[in-house]
């Protein structure tokens with residue numbers, strides 16, 4: 322194996338962030354991380370010695386587990402900043418769903434590549450995606466070296482054939498790219514997918530051994546509407562149609578109400594909720610994801626960015642910071658959502674949310690070598706009293722220096738190794754005018770939860 326694609330290597334002399342399943346995170350000083358066959362072989366106090374493989378200097382750098390973005394629509398980088406200062410209804414009905422009529426497979430492919438470049442650059446090593454033309458995303462992920470769980474978006478308005486096609490995508494791609502690509506079923510939401518289809522999706526998920534990634538109870542208005550129209554909450558719909566039982570990654574959940582908690586707790590081993598606060602704040606939504614109630618019920622919560630058409634970037638550092646800030650304020654408790662708990666959401670929490678808790682989410686021997694080297698020597702982080710505080714409240718995505726996934730170097734000292742960004746941007750810039758032209762007056766769907 323060549324040095325950049327999974328051979329043996331040592332990261333020498335770095336500090337290592339330890340993220341236990343519970344309790345305080347801490348930093349081990351001056352360690353050597355040995356990587357073999359894409360996995361972490363050992364983490365030991367550093368010693369200068371001959372090694373068989375490549376040596377990366379980690380001196381002055383902090384090794385952290387690659388961040389997990391637990392809910393996004395990566396190709397929507399193509400619509401970044403194109404739907405601002407609008408309500409949720411206008412965002413869907415007057416901007417985004419009309420623009421998505423224009424999407425071609427090639428748009429999705431290029432958008433996914435740009436998104437991969439942005440995520441690698443900011444230390445994200447795995448993401449849960451939910452979008453159209455999933456083969457294009459899978460190709461982009463495979464080429465980029467990243468890890469992703471890809472859910473092909475499905476609306477009931479597309480019909481039975483389209484649903485079957487999403488199951489076929491799962492069959493052919495789950496476990497591809499040496500296990501870096503996994504697949505979830507992707508029904509859009511309980512207000513765009515009917516109960517019969519949700520039941521079929523659950524059956525496919527159980528048969529194929531994959532999870533279900535779905536938007537639900539995105540805001541409290543959706544929960545109220547569901548209660549008025551059919552007498553049950555969106556989470557109860559997921560429960561009754563077998564979605565929770567099959568294993569669900571629920572996006573947002575800001576409208577999760579107390580009567581939903583026992584339903585979620587019943588499936589706490591396989592259910593997770595992804596929280597992406599920036600979009601909620603931009604769309605003036607209250608309340609936000611009930612993180613404390615969910616964690617108290619034993620349900621995994623993970624950090625996410627949602628799509629860049631609402632979040633404007635794919636920066637999970639920003640997401641975890643906003644989660645800490647908004648949760649402290651929502652609970653009116655400055656001692657809640659500690660540094661360690663916040664870091665856990667974006668690492669172990671995200672790994673569990675993607676069904677990858679046994680493979681990624683922390684730096685320990687046996688885990689896949691998804692490693693990010695952070696440079697916390699910038700003036701905005703100094704003096705460095707507590708690296709955990711720097712990561713949550715001071716660090717920037719641009720402090721990411723080097724990124725490995727499965728032991729392969731995807732960014733080395735600030736330079737991407739798998740994606741030619743200038744060439745990519747050249748191709749993308751010629752496409753955006755057509756993509757944003759909504760004079761056709763149609764839309765892929767209508768928002769009326």
Ligand SMILES: [Zn+2]
Nearest residue numbers: 536572627628
């Ligand atoms: Zn979303």
